[in-house]
Amino acid sequence: SILSTQTFGPKIMTGARVARLLTVLQEVTKNISGNAIVSHRLNIYQRLLGQAKTTFISQANLWIEHLIFALLHHLKDTRSKAIAFGLQVATEAGPNPTLSKHIQDLFDRPLEHGRKLVSEVRERMTRMMATVDSGEHVPQIWSVIILLLRNKRWNLEKWDHFKEWVLVVQKCFNCSEPVIKAQAIV
Numbered sequence: 001s002i003l004s005t006q007t008f009g010p011k012i013m014t015g016a017r018v019a020r021l022l023t024v025l026q027e028v029t030k031n032i033s034g035n036a037i038v039s040h041r042l043n044i045y046q047r048l049l050g051q052a053k054t055t056f057i058s059q060a061n062l063w064i065e066h067l068i069f070a071l072l073h074h075l076k077d078t079r080s081k082a083i084a085f086g087l088q089v090a091t092e093a094g095p096n097p098t099l100s101k102h103i104q105d106l107f108d109r110p111l112e113h114g115r116k117l118v119s120e121v122r123e124r125m126t127r128m129m130a131t132v133d134s135g136e137h138v139p140q141i142w143s144v145i146i147l148l149l150r151n152k153r154w155n156l157e158k159w160d161h162f163k164e165w166v167l168v169v170q171k172c173f174n175c176s177e178p179v180i181k182a183q184a185i186v
Contacts, residue, residue: 008051015055018048022062035078038070042081049089057093060102064148068106071141072124079137086144093148100151107161118161125168142169 070082107118128134
């Protein structure tokens with residue numbers, strides 16, 4: 001809680017300390033449980049992005065998975081906070097090869113039965129469209145992930161999972177809920 005509100009100067013928040021803090025935050029849910037920890041971790045990430053952007057982005061392997069799973073969280077407030085943070089990262093980092101590579105690697109992670117994580121994320125987003133409460137976030141989550149996948153050296157259409165990923169937003173446009181359709185258009 002202190003880390004999410006305190007602003008430390010550059011002499012205190014060195015690159016090594018940011019990396020160490022991100023490493024500790026990666027394992028914090030093993031020792032502390034509850035929904036609030038996910039939200040607090042996002043607050044700390046947001047603070048670190050503002051204080052040590054270069055180091056934070058270069059250490060994306062330590063936090064990108066938490067962002068993706070926070071985007072799919074069952075609590076609306078946590079999803080909203082993750083969407084806002086994801087948009088902030090995408091805006092401040094721009095088309096970034098480090099972020100793009102880490103998301104591609106994360107999505108290519110194998111699961112059981114020969115599936116990959118990208119299929120699981122896509123299916124969860126599809127299930128989220130079934131309710132208005134979670135469905136309104138699906139186009140925003142989709143957009144955040146696309147923004148983070150951008151890379152000046154790599155064309156998004158060449159991504160192995162591009163067609164599968166486009167199906168999510170296509171289903172969103174074809175859904176029967178007008179609220180979700182309106183959100184998708186925005």
